[in-house]
Amino acid sequence: MKILFIGDIYGNPGIDYLIEKIPFLRQTYQPNLIFANAENSANGRGITQKIYKKLMNAGISIITMGNHTWKNPDLKNFIDGSNIIRPINDGSNMGKGYTIINYNDKKILIINALGKAFMNEENEPPFEMVKQILDTQKYDYSFLDFHAEATSEKVAMAHFLDGKVDMMVGTHTHIQTNDDRLLPNGTLYISDVGMTGPLEGVIGVKKEIIIDRFIYGQSRPNEVAEGPRQLNAVLFTLSPKRKIEKIHLDETQI
Numbered sequence: 001m002k003i004l005f006i007g008d009i010y011g012n013p014g015i016d017y018l019i020e021k022i023p024f025l026r027q028t029y030q031p032n033l034i035f036a037n038a039e040n041s042a043n044g045r046g047i048t049q050k051i052y053k054k055l056m057n058a059g060i061s062i063i064t065m066g067n068h069t070w071k072n073p074d075l076k077n078f079i080d081g082s083n084i085i086r087p088i089n090d091g092s093n094m095g096k097g098y099t100i101i102n103y104n105d106k107k108i109l110i111i112n113a114l115g116k117a118f119m120n121e122e123n124e125p126p127f128e129m130v131k132q133i134l135d136t137q138k139y140d141y142s143f144l145d146f147h148a149e150a151t152s153e154k155v156a157m158a159h160f161l162d163g164k165v166d167m168m169v170g171t172h173t174h175i176q177t178n179d180d181r182l183l184p185n186g187t188l189y190i191s192d193v194g195m196t197g198p199l200e201g202v203i204g205v206k207k208e209i210i211i212d213r214f215i216y217g218q219s220r221p222n223e224v225a226e227g228p229r230q231l232n233a234v235l236f237t238l239s240p241k242r243k244i245e246k247i248h249l250d251e252t253q254i
């Protein structure tokens with residue numbers, strides 16, 4: 001069983017580059033299932049139904065979200081009954097924070113949760129909520145997308161769940177970390193998968209806007225960066241031997 005997880009899809013550059021690269025990813029890595037985080041797919045703010053359909057048509061099975069889940073109000077019109085899960089602890093009463101899908105004769109539990117550190121301390125406590133789902137549901141394999149800012153919170157969650165969850169990714173920082181590994185009790189883990197979108201921006205946004213904001217405190221609205229694109233992902237192999245592999249593609253590579 002192999003599962004490919006695509007890191008945070010940012011705006012049209014991310015959607016288009018992912019769709020272009022899916023045949024290559026399928027051929028090279030032979031995943032059984034593909035999941036993706038798409039909380040920034042609508043120009044950095046949430047997701048629309050049109051984008052959702054595009055991603056489904058491209059062969060994504062499950063979409064996870066994050067702190068920008070509800071930034072595009074269109075989601076409220078179609079989240080119920082969709083293959084989108086939003087963070088279990090975001091306090092919303094629409095959609096769901098986990099789902100179980102069937103693949104051949106296996107059940108795969110997928111959970112999405114939000115961190116608290118440097119995000120929103122008001123978020124409900126993710127550690128206990130995620131563990132409770134893992135302890136009470138019936139499944140063969142489990143996957144967590146922990147959408148959080150601090151690597152410390154993500155690593156703490158990974159050790160807390162080591163041996164309880166089969167696969168855990170961190171998302172949200174848009175920068176791929178170099179700590180992909182098999183934890184001592186069997187959880188496959190990476191602190192952040194990285195993003196799929198513009199390569200030359202600041203985590204997806206036009207760099208000039210963010211640089212000015214740091215220097216002058218100016219608050220121009222964010223715009224999606226242009227230019228070469230990148231894709232970041234991880235491939236989980238669950239059997240016969242467990243392993244996690246980082247994937248990075250970008251248009252500056254030959």
Ligand SMILES: [Fe+2]
Nearest residue numbers: 066067068172
């Ligand atoms: Fe985020």
